[in-house]
Amino acid sequence: MNLLRPPAAYARLPQSLIARACLALCASAAIPAFATELPQPLPFAQDWSNAALLSANNNWSGVPGIVGYVVSGPTTGGVDPQTVLAPATTPNVTVNQTNPVSYQTGGVAEFALTNPVVALAGSNAQHAPNIVLHLDTRGWQSVRVSYLLRDLDSSADNAVQAVALQYRIGTSGNFINLPAGYVADATTAGSATQTTPVDVVLPAAANDQAHVQVRILTTNASGNDEWVGVDDIAVAGTPIGGGVNAPIATNCPANVAFDTGVGGSFNVSASDSDSVVNGATLGAVPAGITLSSFTPATLDGGSASGTIGVAASVPAGTYPVQVNFGNNELQTANCTVSVTVSGLITIPQIQGSGATSPRDGQQVTTRGVVTRINSNGYFLQDPVGDGDPTTSDGIFVFTSSTPGGVVAVGNELRVTGTVDEFAVGSGAQALARPVTEIVNSSASLISTGNSIAPLVITLPEIEEGELERYEGMLVHIASPLTASQNYFQGRYGQVTLSADGRLEKPTNRHPANSAEALAMADDNARRRILLDDGSSIQNPDPTPYIGANNTLRAGDTLPNGVTGVIDYGLATNNSDGLSDYRIHPTEAVNFVRSNPRPATPPAVGGNVRVASFNVLNYFSTIDQSGASCFPSGTRSDCRGADSAAELTRQRDKIIPAINGLGADVVGLIEIENNGNGATQDLVNRLNAAAGAGTWAAAALPPTGSGSDAIRQAIIYKPARVALVGGSVADSNPVHNRPPIAQGFALPNGERFAVVVNHFKSKNCDPAPSGGNVDSGDGQGCYNASRVQQAQALMQFIGQLQATTGDVAVVGDLNAYGKEDPILALTNAGLVDQIARFNPFGYSYVFDGESGYLDHALTTASLSAKVTGAALWTINADEPSIIDYNLEFKQPACANCGPDYYSPTVYRSSDHDPVVLGLSLVKAINGGGNRDTLVGTAGDDRLTGGAGADTLTGGGGSDVFVYTSLRDGIDTITDFAPGTDRLDLSALLASINADAGTAIAQGMVRLVDTPAGLSVQIDSDGSMGAGVARPLVVLQGVTAAQFQPARDAGL
Structure with a gap:
């Protein structure tokens, strides 16, 4: 109200009121300054514009005269707050919240909005949140309490949120x-x-009291409660005895801070219990600090508010800004705000244009929009940037754990911290490209709801390392990408991606250190990027990027690229291993199954199949307490399954995989060196699945099986091949896993030998010396030893060729296709059949690059009989998370990812098996007369030649060859459709006939006769004048039984 005063002078308070006021002031001086329950003298005001008032949850020590509580009241919704009258004793407030829609805990909360406020919302746990004003009304009457209730919830929630006032x-x-x-x-x-x-006047009982408590309260509403802000609180009254003019009460923040080049604004307010505050001005201030708006009060005791703007042009410094208020009775009052403008360092300035920051070790203040939150920090990006393509606009803020509070995607933050260069590993690559981070940081909110458009980039890089310019930035890689490695998908949530298809090991295709190999290595580095899940948690649950059939295969693709934030990290589990740039996705990543699982091995032709299979430490001795394994006789050499359950799981993958090869001879690698114990155990289980007697094991060589815990072994199908002599091993001491060889004979008498190998690993343990040190050319450690093993192998093969010149060399040679050990073998005369039949052969993936360590080489004589060589890609393309092991999976590890194991052939090992097709048929040739040719019990190739011949194939699958119209009229006495075959290719070529259309054009005719099926040739077809000439009669066969495509390639 406006007090009426005598015109000469203002009336004075009675002495008793002055005395009570003095007592109140004296009492105030004796109590700590922030005792929040200390009654505050009138007039009293609070509009929450000072963000420093509330700094910690449930702590009201910085707010004079106000405390928030939670009443443990009714648990049902919709209780009238007017009926909740009991006092509360539990202080409550959650500070620094930013989103009234998403924060749904209830209680009392501080919201750091553009117009900050303290708000109330009920919940089942926070039944009756309230704030209590502690007032000293001594000397005052007609005490008026006013405030503004603000609806903060913009959602569709529509609870009946009642609010009561009590005292x-x-x-x-x-x-x-x-x-x-x-x-x-x-x-x-x-x-x-x-x-x-x-706006309520308290009852007369509240007049002239030492302590009056005023409570503003809501309760748990029916449905979803909504946040109600309590703002612009003002308490005033009329002096008892009249005559004294109440002063203007100001409400201004003590300190505010802004950034140079950015600026901002802050709010101030004032009220007068018996007058109207209607004016405001600023004292002497630098250019750029202005009173940008002012809203006067409209009634006595009402709040006047103003906004003070700080322009972006205000230079760095600290400025005392005095705000002067006036009312309609010519009274004035002022407050002083300390405005600090800090020198802002932009993110591009922090990053610089090099691999390291020019401000490493310096404390900086910067600002940016949060683009992604990781488990140990968040990415911050300048929304404008500096326009320099060589400097990144983004940076990582390291917090060690998942950040909260004001850190949310889309929030613009002001961050102060120390610039640090973090090396992700100890290798040369990692040390050369540390990640620029901000550490030991603090953050404050500038605004919410911002977005950053990802920068569109492509791979490959033009120059290796140019992704440095995007470190910390949100990008969209528009190039189609291929999964090149998934080994760490389950362990670290990481997949290696590459542009332009998957990566091949350079030395798989080119000799080490050649210009081509070096160029390919550079190309690989420019095409590669790591897809990371943004978490430092091992064995994440769920496993990211798993697709159909609980797998992600190397070779699967992201046709539309990926969107995320770039940084740098390790590509392996070794701190000194490969490192590269990573992308942490901000949008869903959905791979396309571009590399389907092969159900069967590729067709390789021939009549004999030789295979090799790395059985990944198949031990019949379980690696458990008390176990004893060769050579030490202790558990330390047991490398296989850790339990009976794991061994069963291993067998349930290995057995169908070996049986599924369709091979007649299989060389086994990495099987336990316990005599023939593990080998016979595997054979027994293979026979249990395939039928008794299907498989047998070659005997141990008389010279032993080496000094390692694992060895090679040979198993075969006795119904298909027979042993020739016993197995032999190369006794050259250069081998600790000596090659093992075995001769075989087919029922047709054809012979061949198989040598199974496992060369020294590329691993650098134990530490090598001399030529075995890793030279950095891509061949790894112990390359010199592997070359010596290759040379010894050639000598060993020379000894075997005394029995048969046809030798197949299979196994894990721990060298890729064009590395020195393989060149030593091929330069000495062996033929690389994988290279011959496969444009991109691979059996293993390491550091994201694929190549074949598992080989199929043959002597030159056998090479002429090779019909195909292939790798059954059931293992190397599959993630290790699906293998037989139980560790690092649920349920053995409760916090790990799921167990994706299934008893299938996929990921039965870490190497792919190799299959080699051989055509070992007996060639039986006639002359120019009437010959009678009889085949063997095996597979034969019979060529009668000119003249009317009588041909009997015998057992096996036989081929009857015709090269000329003069080859007839023959009789085949035992042609078996579906087993035997006519080879008419040379004959048809001689008359310019196409096998695919020869029957349709009448150039080949099939005629049933009393003697059998007559195969006839008409050189000019049904359209010509010539007549068909009988070529051969298949006794006992009819045209209905004969399938031209199957039985003659027609």
């Missing part, structure tokens, strides 16, 4: 409801701007 005298007893202050519903669905003013 009590002193600090004990129940509160008394004030019906005049009751608001039946302070919120509306979809509105965050609705306000409801409350």
Whole structure:
């Protein structure tokens, strides 16, 4: 109200009122300054514009005269807050919240909005949140309480959020409801701007009291509660005895901070209990600091508010800004705000244009928008950038754990911390490209709801390392990408990606250190990027990027690229291993199954199949307490399954994989060196699945099986091949896993030998010396030893050729296709059949690059009989997470990812098996007369030649060859459709006939006769004048039984 005063002078307070005021002031001086329950003298005001008032949850020590509580009241929704009268004792407030829609805990909360406010919302746990004002009304009457209720919830929620006003005298007893202050519903669905003013004069009992408590309270509403802000609180009254003009009460923050080049604004307010505050000005301030807006009060005791702007042009420094207020009775009051403008360092300035920051070790203040949150920090990006393509606009802020509070995607933050260069590993690559980070940081909110458009880039890099310019930035890699490695998918949530298809090991295709190999290595580096899950948690649950059939195969693709934030990290589990740039996705990653699982091995032709299979430490001795394994006789040499359950799981993958090869002879690698124990155990289980007697094991060589815990072994199908002599091993001491060889004979008498190998590993343990040190050419450690083993192998093969010149060399040679050990073999005369039949052969993936360590080479004589060589890609392309092991999976590890194991052939090992097709048929040739040719019990190739011949194939699958129209008229006495075959290719070529159309054109005719099926040739077809000439009669065969495509390639 406006007080009426004598014109000559203002009336004075009675002495008793002055004395009571003095007592109040004296009492205040004796109590700590922030005792929040200390009654505050009138006039009293609070509009929450000072963000420093509340700094910690449930701590009101910085807010004079106000405390928030939670009443443990009714548990059901919709209770009228006017009926909740009991006092509360549990202080409650959650500070620094930014989103009233997503924060749904309830209680009392501080929201750091553009117009900050303290708000109330009920919940099942926070039944009746409230704030209590502690007031000293001594010397005052007609005490008026006013405030503004603000609907903060913009969602569709539409709870009936009732708010009550209550009071009590002193600090004990129940509160008394004030019906005049009751608001039946302070919120509306979809509105965050609705306000409801409350203005109530307290009952006379509240006059002239040392302690009056005023409580503003809501309760748990029916449905989803909505946040109701309590703002612009003002308490004033009329002096008892009259005559004294109340002063203007100011409400200004003590300190505010802004950034140079950015600026901002802050709010101030003032009120007068018996007058209207209607003016404001600023004292002397530098250019750029202005009173940008002012809203006067409209009634006595009302709040006047203003906004003070700080322009981007204000230079760095600290400025005392005095705000002067005036009212309609010519009174004035002022407050001083300390405005600090800091020198902002932009993110591009921090990053610089090199691999390291020019501000490494310096404390900086910067700002940016949060683009992604990781488990140990977040990425911050300048929304404008500096326009320099060589400097990144993004940076990582390291927090060690998942950040919260003001850190949310889309929030613009002001961050202060120390610039640090973090090396992700100890290798040369990692040391050369440390990650620029901000550490030991603090952050404050500038704004919410921002977005950053990803920068569109492509791979390959033009120059290796150019992704440095995007470190910390949100990008979209528009290039189609291929999964090149998934080994660490389950362990670290990481997949190696590459542009332009999958990566091949350079020395798989080119000799080490050649210009071509070096160029390919550079190309690989420019095409590669790591897809990371943004988490430092091992064995994440769920496993990221798993697709159909619980797998992600190397070779699967992302046709539309990927969107995420770039940084740098390890590509392996070794700190000194490969490292490269990574992308942490910000959008869903959905791989396309571009590399389907092969159900069967590729066709390789021939009549004999030789295979090799790395059985990944198949031990019949379980690696458990008390186990004893060769050579030490202790558990330390046991490398296989850790339990009976794991061994069963291993067998359930290995056995169908070996049986599925369709091979007649299989060389086994990495099987336990316990005599023939593990080998016979595997054979027994293979026979249990395939039928008794299907498989047998070659005997141990008389010279032993080496000094390692694992060895090679040979198994075969006795119904298909027979042993020739015993197995032999190369006794050259250069081998600790000596090659093992065995001769075989087919029923047709054809012979061949198989040598199974496992050369020294590329691993550098134990530490090598001399030529075995890793030279950095891509061949790894112990390359010199492998070359010596290759040379010894050639000598060993020379000894075998005394029995048969046809030798197949298979196994894990631990060298890729064009590395020195393989060149030593091929330069000495062996033929690389994988290279011959496969444009990109691979059996193993390492560091994201594929190549074949598992080989199929033959002597030159046998090479002429090779019909195909292939790799059955059931293992190397599959993630290790699906293998037989139980560790690092649920349920053995409760916090790990799921167990994706299934008893299938896929990931039965880490190497792919090799299959070699051989055509070992007996060639039986006639002359120019009437010959009678009889084949063997095996597979034969019979060529009668000119003249009317009588041919009998015998057992096996036989081929009857015709090269000329003069080859007839023959009789085949035992042609078996579906087993035997006519070879008419040379004959048809001689008359310019196409096998695919020869029957349709009448150039080949099939005629049933009493003697059997007559195969006839008409050189000019059904359209010509010539007549068909009988070539051969298949006794006992009819045209209905004969399938031209199957039985003659027609």
